[in-house]
Amino acid sequence: MKIAGFLLLLTGWLLVLAAVVLLAAPAARSGFVLAGVGVEILGLLLVFRAHLPFARERH
Amino acid sequence: MPATVPALSEVGVALCISLILLVPLAIAGVALINTGFVRSRSAAHAMLSTLCVVAIAAAVYFACGFAVEGYAGRPLHAIIVAGKPWSWLAAEKFFFGGLELDGSPASLAALLQLFGVGLAAAIPLGSAADRWRLGASAAAAVLLAGCIYPLFAHWAWGGGWLAQLGVNYSLGRGFLDCGGAGSIQAVGGLNALAMLWILGPRRGKYSGEGIPLAIPGHNTVLVLFGCLLALLGWVGLNSAGAILFAGAMPARVVLIAVNTMLSASASALTSLLITRIRFGKPDASLVANGWVGGLVASCAGCAFLEPLAALLIGMVAGALVTFSIQWLELIAVDDTAGSFSVHGLCGLWSLLAAGLFAHVPGAASGQWIAQVVGIATLLGFVLPLSYGLNLLLDRVLPQRVPPEGERQGMDLHELGAGAYPEFVTYTEESMQR
Numbered sequence: 001m002k003i004a005g006f007l008l009l010l011t012g013w014l015l016v017l018a019a020v021v022l023l024a025a026p027a028a029r030s031g032f033v034l035a036g037v038g039v040e041i042l043g044l045l046l047v048f049r050a051h052l053p054f055a056r057e058r059h
Numbered sequence: 060m061p062a063t064v065p066a067l068s069e070v071g072v073a074l075c076i077s078l079i080l081l082v083p084l085a086i087a088g089v090a091l092i093n094t095g096f097v098r099s100r101s102a103a104h105a106m107l108s109t110l111c112v113v114a115i116a117a118a119v120y121f122a123c124g125f126a127v128e129g130y131a132g133r134p135l136h137a138i139i140v141a142g143k144p145w146s147w148l149a150a151e152k153f154f155f156g157g158l159e160l161d162g163s164p165a166s167l168a169a170l171l172q173l174f175g176v177g178l179a180a181a182i183p184l185g186s187a188a189d190r191w192r193l194g195a196s197a198a199a200a201v202l203l204a205g206c207i208y209p210l211f212a213h214w215a216w217g218g219g220w221l222a223q224l225g226v227n228y229s230l231g232r233g234f235l236d237c238g239g240a241g242s243i244q245a246v247g248g249l250n251a252l253a254m255l256w257i258l259g260p261r262r263g264k265y266s267g268e269g270i271p272l273a274i275p276g277h278n279t280v281l282v283l284f285g286c287l288l289a290l291l292g293w294v295g296l297n298s299a300g301a302i303l304f305a306g307a308m309p310a311r312v313v314l315i316a317v318n319t320m321l322s323a324s325a326s327a328l329t330s331l332l333i334t335r336i337r338f339g340k341p342d343a344s345l346v347a348n349g350w351v352g353g354l355v356a357s358c359a360g361c362a363f364l365e366p367l368a369a370l371l372i373g374m375v376a377g378a379l380v381t382f383s384i385q386w387l388e389l390i391a392v393d394d395t396a397g398s399f400s401v402h403g404l405c406g407l408w409s410l411l412a413a414g415l416f417a418h419v420p421g422a423a424s425g426q427w428i429a430q431v432v433g434i435a436t437l438l439g440f441v442l443p444l445s446y447g448l449n450l451l452l453d454r455v456l457p458q459r460v461p462p463e464g465e466r467q468g469m470d471l472h473e474l475g476a477g478a479y480p481e482f483v484t485y486t487e488e489s490m491q492r
Contacts, residue, residue, distance in 0.1 A: 013439020
């Protein structure tokens with residue numbers, strides 16, 4: 001789960017970079033940049049979840 | 060961000076040097092805050108760690124940090140992506156080679172960064188206090204000052220691709236970070252989060268059922284005095300940074316100081332109000348965190364904000380700090396001094412707020428997108444890099460002190476003597492297990 005979280009963080013960043021480079025229309029660029037940040041937030045939540053010691057013990 | 064910063068007048072140089080020399084007060088403030096938040100048996104260790112880490116960070120930055128970071132208008136490595144130059148790395152020489160220390164903007168920037176990198180390296184010490192070995196924290200400072208910090212600082216401050224988003228893609232004036240909300244605060248705060256994940260909570264912080272227990276800091280007076288010292292340091296940092304990295308005129312120092320003060324005040328008062336409503340009495344430690352969170356939140360756009368906007372930004376920062384510290388505690392992130400919430404989260408908020416509220420003269424629209432790209436870079440690149448490097452370091456040099464060290468206290472275990480030798484507070488029997 002931890003590795004998946006970090007991969008999502010990286011993927012979100014690459015999505016943001018791709019949006020900046022490839023999209024010129026402001027609306028599309030903004031949308032994809034925000035989507036990339038959304039992916040990063042998902043990744044961050046996963047990494048937080050993976051570091052919950054008590055949750056791990058319960059499972 | 061302008062491609063090059065014009066040479067300053069003699070008065071401008073003198074003002075800039077005076078402002079830069081205030082920055083060590085920010086480090087002193089953070090050191091006092093970190094020390095006040097630990098238990099009395101780890102106080103000397105906390106202060107010594109800060110001193111060592113600041114010294115190592117400065118030496119490493121001198122040796123190779125500036126070579127990686129560089130400065131706008133100086134040599135850099137760039138690749139061409141879809142017809143646009145993307146600079147990823149500076150092409151300076153090691154040991155400040157080729158840099159004349161003569162009062163030029165580049166030399167002033169190098170001086171500011173010697174202190175700035177120390178501040179960034181001191182931030183994780185607050186989070187991981189009471190359990191982070193001195194040697195390991197020094198080694199982690201080498202990674203931060205030699206690799207993580209200068210890399211992001213080049214992108215944001217050294218004429219790198221983030222700074223050029225305005226020129227290349229018409230996103231405002233490019234990534235705006237006057238006082239180091241991203242380059243110093245968020246980088247330090249995210250490094251702190253990485254350390255928190257690697258080290259885990261302190262012994263005795265959580266009951267067997269996972270309920271967080273209070274481990275109060277040993278000296279609230281140190282913490283609050285540190286907050287006042289930090290104010291001076293932040294005024295210097297924001298002002299010098301805005302002049303050197305955002306091309307602000309020296310006359311803007313007045314606006315910057317007003318914004319810094321207002322943001323800190325609003326943030327501290329918001330924290331005070333929230334804790335007063337929630338707990339019935341103001342919580343001194345959370346109010347102190349709120350104050351510093353407000354200082355951090357003022358950084359990114361300080362030279363281009365209306366004072367009313369600075370007030371609003373500070374209020375949001377105060378609420379963010381207060382709630383996030385408590386929320387993180389609930390999910391087993393034991394942040395001793397709240398450094399991640401204060402520096403990391405408020406640093407990110409500061410960057411976003413600059414995109415929303417700053418009025419940069421002559422900038423195209425889309426500033427907020429440039430700011431979001433910077434935030435995404437911090438989360439998607441700097442955080443994984445910090446975590447990965449420190450995890451590798453942990454394999455070579457264990458970062459966490461052994462259990463008996465935590466029981467004994469960091470002072471006795473690592474230094475052989477306590478900060479308060481005549482004042483025995485804890486005994487083996489009275490400790491939480």
